[in-house]
Amino acid sequence: MTAAPELQTPHGDFGARRKAFGGLGQWWGVLAGFLLIAAWVNSAAGPAVVIVLSALTAAWCFFQAPVTCGAPVRGCEDGCRNNASGLLLGCHIRQHRWQKLRLLIFRRQFREFCAGLFSDGKATIVTLAGVGSFVSGLVALVPGVVVR
Numbered sequence: 522m523t524a525a526p527e528l529q530t531p532h533g534d535f536g537a538r539r540k541a542f543g544g545l546g547q548w549w550g551v552l553a554g555f556l557l558i559a560a561w562v563n564s565a566a567g568p569a570v571v572i573v574l575s576a577l578t579a580a581w582c583f584f585q586a587p588v589t590c591g592a593p594v595r596g597c598e599d600g601c602r603n604n605a606s607g608l609l610l611g612c613h614i615r616q617h618r619w620q621k622l623r624l625l626i627f628r629r630q631f632r633e634f635c636a637g638l639f640s641d642g643k644a645t646i647v648t649l650a651g652v653g654s655f656v657s658g659l660v661a662l663v664p665g666v667v668v669r
């Protein structure tokens with residue numbers, strides 16, 4: 522039983538730092554992304570560090586990043602403008618979550634989903650971080666993908 526179940530991080534002092542950052546606290550995934558880049562640059566960091574940081578960054582992008590919902594809404598070209606958590610989840614409207622998942626599943630609508638990933642600056646950063654961390658984790662997990 523922990524007091525803060527929403528903090529999926531091994532660092533115990535993260536809660537205090539998160540408060541200090543205020544609204545910026547929800548961008549901790551970007552910080553994890555920078556640490557990931559540092560881990561790649563610094564060869565002293567082992568593959569385990571890279572894998573953990575990749576997983577953290579990817580999880581943040583897909584399930585926690587503060588992006589716009591973007592679910593298709595009739596009469597509104599940009600789609601839903603509510604705040605959502607993560608690229609894969611919609612806003613608080615439950616229907617929108619299903620709509621976004623449906624965009625992923627049906628191939629004809631997949632392009633629409635991809636367009637939504639680059640709808641604004643915020644979404645682009647989160648998408649690039651998500652793709653980058655995913656690839657980085659893959660490379661760290663599968664030896665021989667990158668010639669060292």
Ligand SMILES: [Zn+2]
Nearest residue numbers: 590601612617
């Ligand atoms: Zn929505």
